Every structure is written in C-alpha cells, then in structure tokens.
Amino acid sequence: MTKTVYIETYGCQMNQYDSELVKSILIKENYEIVTDETLADVVMLNTCTVRDNADRKVMNRVHEIKNRRKPDPVLVGVLGCMATNFKTKLLENPSLRIDFIAGPDSYKELPRLIDEVSTTGDKSFDVTLSEFETYSDVDPSREDGANAWIAIMRGCNNFCTFCVVPYTRGRERSRTPESVIQEVKRLVAAGFSQVTLLGQNVNSYRHETTDFTELMAMVSDVPGVRRIRFTSPHPKDFPKKLLNLMAERPNICNQIHLPLQAGNTRVLDAMNRTYAKEEFLALVDDIRATIPGVALSTDIIVGFPTETAEEFEDTMDVVRRVRFDAAYMFKYSERPNTLAARRLKDDIPEDEKTRRIVQLVDTQRPIYFEKNKELLGTIQEILIDSESTKKNTGEFQGRTDCNRVVIIPPGDYRQGDYISVKITDVTVSVLKGMPV
Ligand code: SF4
Structure with missing residues (x-):
C-alpha cells in the first residue's frame, strides 16, 4: 500500500536540496509526498546543527507530532546533520519517540529503515558517512521555481574550528562533470534558466583532472543557461583563472559570497581559516579589479573565543574597507564536538557579543543604503x-x-x-x- 510522507526541512540550501533527493528516492519506492503533516504516515525532520538548542527544538517537534496524531500511528524520522547526535541519544534511551534516523549519506537506505520499523516495531538507524556517496544517480524532485540548485560536491576537509560540518557530513567528494552537465541539461529542458551550484566548499570541487573553473565553463556552455551562481565558496580557492572566466562569461552572475568570518589574523588562525586579514583584502582587490561591478556578500562571526575588543576592530576595519553588498552576521555560539568547543572556553560575555554585533549591523546598514542608492535610475x-x-x-x-x-x-x-x-x-x- 502507498505510504504518505511529509518532510520538514531546517537550515541551509544543502538541506533543502537533500530533501528534494529524499523525495525522489521515496517516490521511486511508491511513496506519496504530502504537504500536510497531519495526512502523513511518515514525518521526517531534515535537521541542522547551526542554531542554538537545535537538539531540544527537534525533540519538542517530535513530541508535538506524536501527541497531535494520537492515537494514529505515525512514524517520525530524523535526517540530516543532527542524525549522529540523535542516534547516540536513541541508543542511550530506547524509549525516545523517534522511530528512525538517517545521516546525510544514508538517504538511499530510507525505504529499508522505514520498512524495518514498520514491520518489526524496532527503531532503525543508519548514520554511516561515505567517502563516495554523491547521489549523482538521483534526480531530485524539485518544486517549480526560477532557480534550480545542483549539489556538485559534498562534505568538507577544512575543519574550521567553530564548525561541525566535517563531522556531520564527512570528507569532500565531487560528482563527475558528466553527471552535473546531464542534470543541467535536464533542468534547461524542464524550463529552468538559472542554476546555483552547491557545495559545502563549492569551489574546492575536483573530479579527477576537472576543477571548479573547468566545471563552471562546461555549465556555462550549456545552451539555455542564462544565469549561474554558486555557494558557498572558501576564500582559499579563487584562482585567477576562475575570476577571468567569471569576467568573460555573461551567464556567470556578477556575485560572489566570500565568507570572512573574522578580520583579525590571530583569530582567523584560531578559527583555522588558512588566510590572513591582508590576504583576504588582497583577494577582494583582485576580484574587483578582474570583475568590475561584482557584488560581494559575506559571513561574519563576532565573539569567537579569546577575540579581544581590539581584535574585533580588525573585523570592523575589513567591513569598512570592503563595503560588502550583503553580510550575514552571527554571535559565536559553541557547537558540541567542534574543535573550538573541545579546546577553547566560550569566554566572551553575551553582552559584549551583543555590543559587537550591534556595532557591525550599524556600520553595514548605511553601506547597504548607499550601495542601493548608486543603482537609482539604472x-x-x-x-x-x-x-x-x-x-x-x-x-x-x-x-x-x-x-x-x-x-x-x-x-x-x-x-x-x-x-x-x-x-x-x-x-x-x-x-x-x-x-x-
Ligand atoms: S569550510 Fe569551514 S565553515 Fe565551511 S563547512 Fe567546512 S569547516 Fe564548516
């Protein structure tokens, strides 16, 4: 009998994309996707570890679903970055109301996991991380829209000390260029003209001898592709040939997300970001000289452990000098299992973090306004x-x-x-x- 499935997605674009993969995998197995949780036989929460108290929120959501559906039997599964955390909790407390758990590399196992719990009543899980899984053989079940996301690589080898991704999503691996191009062609045939290439470190893409610049050129050559974007890159992987290609190709958008994280070189070193303040500024100069009019956005963390008020001024200095077109700014919050959590005390008081982020936001706002005003009449x-x-x-x-x-x-x-x-x-x- 056909089972109905509802998926709730939290967090980043990669999770949104993964939910599209999961839908496709389940549709193939004769599941029906529904948009109303109360009509579903199976509810899945595709989770993210970025926000505070993420575990507690997911647990509350599981209780809410189970209580609302009483006495209906509904299976609730946890997918995504928090899967490993929940597997541990499930093993320690088998009465937990979660029925099955699948990590980011185990989505093809979902039909089996659901079958197991349905037939035996025993909770099931698979959180194995793979060195090879790229899901390039799965065509995601996309919603209509102006943009299509395509994951070209998965995982991360960088181990920034504040980030849990290398532990939850494993090592970097890239799809074959052929599978990416086939997917782009299918998308164009389905009516999409903008594609956004996705990866935890999208510009670290490499498959055998094909690097990110070469892949971008191949995507740009596909007839019907009018706009190409990519996210999220690492500043360490912007060779000159990539910037030249972006300048040459009208269908590669004039937009780069360039996560700064912090402006002080000692703090960057403590974050394991592998670039210094001056190197970041030199890269910005190079990008702007090569791609005139390019828009730059960034991510910034304030109050990383041990960051002094004076060191924070370096972040302010970079923000004033670069004048980003958009900035996503966060107060540092410790993530379990990261290197920072293991090695450094979260020692910047909350009110000091707030002071710093308010100062940053107040500096960025007039920059946004001035940049927008420059476009008046164009x-x-x-x-x-x-x-x-x-x-x-x-x-x-x-x-x-x-x-x-x-x-x-x-x-x-x-x-x-x-x-x-x-x-x-x-x-x-x-x-x-x-x-x-
Ligand atoms: S590059 Fe750093 S911040 Fe980005 S996913 Fe990898 S470890 Fe996390």
Whole structure:
C-alpha cells in the first residue's frame, strides 16, 4: 500500500536540496509526498546543527507530532546533520519517540529503515558517512521555481574550528562533470534558466583532472543557461583563472559570497581559516579589479573565543574597507564536538557579543543604503522569482544579476520571466523598479 510522507526541512540550501533527493528516492519506492503533516504516515525532520538548542527544538517537534496524531500511528524520522547526535541519544534511551534516523549519506537506505520499523516495531538507524556517496544517480524532485540548485560536491576537509560540518557530513567528494552537465541539461529542458551550484566548499570541487573553473565553463556552455551562481565558496580557492572566466562569461552572475568570518589574523588562525586579514583584502582587490561591478556578500562571526575588543576592530576595519553588498552576521555560539568547543572556553560575555554585533549591523546598514542608492535610475535585468507576498499587493519580486531584490508593480508576469526595469526607489533592503 502507498505510504504518505511529509518532510520538514531546517537550515541551509544543502538541506533543502537533500530533501528534494529524499523525495525522489521515496517516490521511486511508491511513496506519496504530502504537504500536510497531519495526512502523513511518515514525518521526517531534515535537521541542522547551526542554531542554538537545535537538539531540544527537534525533540519538542517530535513530541508535538506524536501527541497531535494520537492515537494514529505515525512514524517520525530524523535526517540530516543532527542524525549522529540523535542516534547516540536513541541508543542511550530506547524509549525516545523517534522511530528512525538517517545521516546525510544514508538517504538511499530510507525505504529499508522505514520498512524495518514498520514491520518489526524496532527503531532503525543508519548514520554511516561515505567517502563516495554523491547521489549523482538521483534526480531530485524539485518544486517549480526560477532557480534550480545542483549539489556538485559534498562534505568538507577544512575543519574550521567553530564548525561541525566535517563531522556531520564527512570528507569532500565531487560528482563527475558528466553527471552535473546531464542534470543541467535536464533542468534547461524542464524550463529552468538559472542554476546555483552547491557545495559545502563549492569551489574546492575536483573530479579527477576537472576543477571548479573547468566545471563552471562546461555549465556555462550549456545552451539555455542564462544565469549561474554558486555557494558557498572558501576564500582559499579563487584562482585567477576562475575570476577571468567569471569576467568573460555573461551567464556567470556578477556575485560572489566570500565568507570572512573574522578580520583579525590571530583569530582567523584560531578559527583555522588558512588566510590572513591582508590576504583576504588582497583577494577582494583582485576580484574587483578582474570583475568590475561584482557584488560581494559575506559571513561574519563576532565573539569567537579569546577575540579581544581590539581584535574585533580588525573585523570592523575589513567591513569598512570592503563595503560588502550583503553580510550575514552571527554571535559565536559553541557547537558540541567542534574543535573550538573541545579546546577553547566560550569566554566572551553575551553582552559584549551583543555590543559587537550591534556595532557591525550599524556600520553595514548605511553601506547597504548607499550601495542601493548608486543603482537609482539604472536599468537592470531581473529574473522574476515570486509574487511578492509580504503585503499581498500583487507586486512581483525579481533579482538582478548581482542578486539584489527588486519589487515591481503587479503585471502579467510569470516566475522565470526576465524583465528590464528602471530602478525608481530604494530602501536599505530593497529596490523598487518599473518595467521599461
Ligand atoms: S569550510 Fe569551514 S565553515 Fe565551511 S563547512 Fe567546512 S569547516 Fe564548516
């Protein structure tokens, strides 16, 4: 009999993509995907370890689902980065209400795991990390949209001391270029014209002799691909030939996410980021000299253990000098099992972390506004990605090549349309435009 499955996804784009893989794997096994949790025989939580108290939140969610569905039998599974944590908890406490657990490299085992728990009543799990699994033989079950994500590599070898990914997702491995290109062609045939290449260290991609630059050139050559983006790269892997290719190819977007994390070289060293402040700034200069008009976004952590107020000023200095187009800023919070958690005390008081992040946000806001004002009166091509729903005004939302959000008045548009607009108004966070 067909079983119904509901998947709830937390965290990053890689998790969203993995949920699409899981759906595809289960559909092949005759499962039906539903969008209402209360109609599902099986509920899966695809988890993330980035946020505080993630374990507790997932546990509460499992209880909520099980209680709401009483006395219906519903199976609840935990997938993703927290799988290993929960496997340990399950072994220590077999009465835990989770029924099955699958780690990021075990999704092909899900039909077996669900069968096992359904037929025997015994809880099942598989959290084995693989050196080879890339899921390149699984065609993800995608939702309609303007953009399609494609994971080209998985895992991470970098061991930044604050990050748990190398432990939850294992070592780096890349798909064959042929499988990536086949997937891109299938996406174009299905109507997608923008693809975003995904990986924990996307620009560390390497399959035999093919590196990331060569793969980007191959994707850019596929007829029908109008926009290519990639995330998330590491600053250590930006060879000149990649920057030259980005400058030469109109269908590679003028946008780079360049995670800084911290501006002080000693702190960067403690984070194991493998670059110094001056090297990061030199890379920014090189990127801007090679790709004029490129938009740069970043990630920053404030209050990493032992970071002094003076060292934080180096982060402020980089932010003022680089003038990022977007910045995702976080207060450091310790993640179990990371090198930082094992070796360093989380010693920066919460109020000091707050002071630093407020200072950063206050510095970035006028930069966003000034950068947006520079676009006033210019003509931009936007890709419509949705009807703008916030105020329910019927306005549409699109993105420029540089990934700036532009709101346009209601009209006869469809997701995936490209439209030229004149920028007529700006705020700190959005641009307003009129089709021309
Ligand atoms: S590069 Fe660093 S931050 Fe990124 S996934 Fe790897 S360990 Fe985590």
